[in-house]
Amino acid sequence: MKPQEIEDLSFKIIEKEVGDHSFSDDQWPIVRRMIHTSADFEYIQTIRFYPDAVQKGIQAIQRGCYIITDTNMARVGIRKKEIHEFGGNVSCLIAEEAVAKKAKEAGSTRALAAVDMACEQMEGGIYVVGNAPTALLRLIELIKEKKANPAMVIGFPVGFVNAAESKDELMALDFPYITNKGRKGGSNIAASIVNALAIMAVEAR
Template structure:
């Protein structure tokens, strides 16, 4: 089977096993891709969308926004064709020398320092957290302080320490977000959300 045939069959299997999930077409395209990436149907119950999340994310992509990720794994997993088509880019600063220097000087994590250094790129952009709760919590601090306003935050840090709590804090903000309840998440799942948005943005530009 060709790769596209495998993906199409996988989506049909997911549709059949999910049954009556209750999502509209756009939200289901995101949740289905999350399931496709993780083979985890729990996302049907745990995923959360801010009411403006999808439209804000799609508009930002079509306006050529910068997408910042907390890990290189998420950056590599995001489709590049659609990003370049709209004039945007995707960056991860975790390995940046300035990030490493600031983390050492301030005795903090690289993930947290990367958020600070990424501030000039985050305004009206998309920040993707798939691994580090510290990154999400730092970003929330900056949003609350009025230092930055992303078009969309995708928050899916994974783990046992502050992962669920950081997502709960995100969902208390009145800012476009896509997240989930609980400990599950990961860079691959976070990247899958962006890919679904990129496909929607690209499809909306093509002639019917």
């Protein structure tokens, strides 16, 4: 089978197993791609969408926004073709020498320092967290302080220390987000959401 045939068949299997659901027409492609990426149907129960977050993400991509990730794994997993069609860019600052220096001086994580360094770039863009709760918590702080203003936040840190708590903080924020309840997440899941948004951005042209 060709790659597209495999993907199409996978989606049909997912839709058959899920059956009826309450997701909107713009939410379901995201949830379906998350399940396709992870084979984890639990995301149906745990995913959370801020009202209009999907449209905010699609519009940002169509404007050619910056998409900034907290890990290079998420950056690599994002489809560049659709993003580049709109003049957008995908980047990750975690390995930058200036970020490492700032983190060492501040005694913080590189993920946190990378958020600080990305404030200007993320204006009107999408910040994608697929690993580090410290990155998401810092981003929430900066948004509250009006020092950062992305179009939306994709928050899927994974793990046992502050992963669930950071997502709860995001859900308490009156700001466009896509996230989930609990410890699960990861760079692959976060990237899959950007990919779903990018495909919808192309389709909506």
